[in-house]
Amino acid sequence: MINFNQVYKRYPNQYEALSGLSFHLERGEMAFLTGHSGAGKSTLLKLIALIERSTHGQVIINNQNLGRMPKWKVPYYRRMIGLVFQDHNLLHDRTVFDNVALPLIISGENHREIGRRVRAALDKVGLLGKERNLPIALSGGEQQRVGIARAVVNRPPILLADEPTGNLDPELSQEIMQLFEQFNQVGVTVFIASHDHDLISRMPYRRIVLQNGRLAE
Amino acid sequence: MNIVERFKNYLLRHIQVMLSSLGELWRHPLASIMTIVVIGIALALPAGLLVMLTNVAQISGQWQDSHQISLFLNDEVGDTRGQQLAEQLLSWPDISAVEFKSSSESLEEFRELSGLGSMLDNLPKNPLPAVIIVQAADDFSETENIEDLLDRLARMQDIALAQLDMQWLQRLRSLNQTAQRAIQILAALLSISVLLVIGNTIRLSILNRQAEIRVIKLVGGTNAFVRRPFLYTGFWYGFLGGVVAWLTLLTSLAVISGPINALASQYDNVFSLQWLAGELFLALPLLGVLLGVLGAWLAVGKHLSAIEPN
Known part of the structure; x- marks a missing residue:
């Protein structure tokens, strides 16, 4: 469903947010995206939502190659992605x-x-x-x-969340995560960026850990 | 959703946006009214001048076309020779009609028109020359053709003076054309200012709604969707500005029509004030809407790409 293949993202100031990142998320999977701030989490989500485009490499979402998507199609593409933000x-x-x-x-x-x-x-x-x-x-x-x-x-078939519990206390965070689980159970692919280690270590989902724009194994 | 339902929803959405953007103007009445009045005045000014110009053209149009030349013959040319000359001139391609008046006929005419009557009998001799009145053919009614004809006639032996009648009327027309050009330039400049006023107003409302635009784009709103409420805002500014312009104009004409009718009655009512109310009622709001939508389009287009969900 979400497929990154040797993806690079370099900003005009020569800062490289993502360096040859490759990973794959199955349809209907739920996963966390972690890593300390500046590791490239937000950049990765922005590439999926086509808020930004990769400098090199392929981002393929739901069998669509985002690198080839013309500008006018972007709004229609975004309608199949639910976005949740830290500041709502x-x-x-x-x-x-x-x-x-x-x-x-x-x-x-x-x-x-x-x-x-x-x-x-x-x-x-x-x-x-x-x-x-x-x-x-x-x-x-x-x-x-x-x-x-x-x-x-x-x-939408895909739900992306960028630090959705960033401003919430542990109890409320737990409730929010349970909500995401419920959507995942009805088939939505859920991908959540979070650095709340206590919370996500208690949940049985894959973790994709970023370090300096690469996968940390 | 099938096509018909989709289209129905689309239309419904348009009506909704149209009304809600009108509601938006209503919520800030002072700012909206100021903008609308500025637009109204800017549209009323050239329209008012156009009405005046149309009236002047109507007055001057009542006089016959000025393609008539009077030829005053030399004293020694007799009536027979004059007749012959007139017939000869009629054969020229650029002359469509001639009329010969002998000096005694001229005197008779003068006696009638001047009201001097028998006083003229006391003159030792008839001071009036014989006259041939020449009408230029329609195909040769351009100014340079007329001037060329005038030139050739003036150089003829028997003719003392060739005079183009009502040259002043032509001058009036030229003046009118100049004024028309000036009004066109004025209208163009004022249209641009309407465009800028609307564009700037829309720009401010875009800046106020930046957060909203960003969110709309994030959840999949197209540029057309973002643009739509602003275009309708421009539409309303232009339309209401046009209506204000029309009302301003009609009020001004109502104020001015009294003295004009008084003036007209002194000239045997040869003209009456044309209000052009119907034409302008269509044209002013239409022009306003055109400028409004265009101004909004330009303003949104400039800012739409600048506001990216970043």
Whole structure:
């Protein structure tokens, strides 16, 4: 599902974030991406989401070679990837419902379908009662769950998360991870960047460890 | 989703964005009104001048075309010779009609028009020359053709003076054309300023919504999706600006029409003020919308690529 083949990423200032990285994630797999800060975790996720492109090597996601993808196709490609961020990236002038509905509005779903799917997603993250609230009225953990609901609302086959529990206490972090597990159980490929070693060592998933832009074995 | 439903959702989405961008203007009424009035004035100014120009052209158009030349014959040329000359001129390709007036006919005409009546009988001799009035053919009605004809006629032996009638009218027309050109330039400049005003307003609202644009791009929004609300904002600015321009213009014309009608009545009502209200009601909002959407497009295009989800 996620396939990196000798991928290099060099920034204009000659800093090499990824150096010949190769790894493979199966369809329906759940895995963690770890490594100390600056090891290239964020860069790797950005390459998958096509926020950035690799300098060398192939990134093949869901059988699509991202290096060959024309610019106009990028938005459509991104719709099959759910993104969860450390700082949630919610729109603070819109209700929880409107935040979660955004991907569906973008892909042109009809009104009824949007209502149905948004409520289903909010139900799954346990926030059904808060759809009329503004994000600012929610706790940090709840905001992160809104972010997750938005990431899964259009049922993407891949879910990427960049430090999703970075700002949460251990108990809330555990809940969030359980949410990711639930999505993985229904077939979503889940890839989570995290440096929360306590948390991920207790979970039975593969760990891809980065060190200076390479795999650390 | 099938195609029909997809299209329906797309249309619905457009209407939604159209209304919500109008709502966005409504939420900041002072800023919106200022922008709209600026656009309205910028559109009303050239449109107002155009209305004035159209009216002037209408007035001057009521006089006959100035392709008429009066030939005053030398005193010693007799009536028969004058007749012959007129017939000879009629055979010229660039002359379509001639009319010969002997000196006594001219005197008679003058007697009627001047109202001097029997006073003229006291003159020792008729002071008026015989006249041939020449009408230039339509095919030769360009200014240089007329001037060439005038030149050839003036050099003829029997002719004392060849005079192009109503040369002043032509001057008026040239003046009118100059004014028209000036108004076109003014309209172009003001259109550019409308474009810039809208572009700048949209630019500010893009900067205010940078975070939102970034998120939209992250969850798979196309450039068209990001652009759409801004284009509709431009649409509304332009449209409402056009309506304001129209209202401004009609108010100004209403104020000016009193004195103009008074003036017209002194000239036997040979003209009346043309308001062009219907034409402008279509043209001004349409022009506004065009400029608004274009301005928004330019502003968004410049910033869209700058805001990448990074």
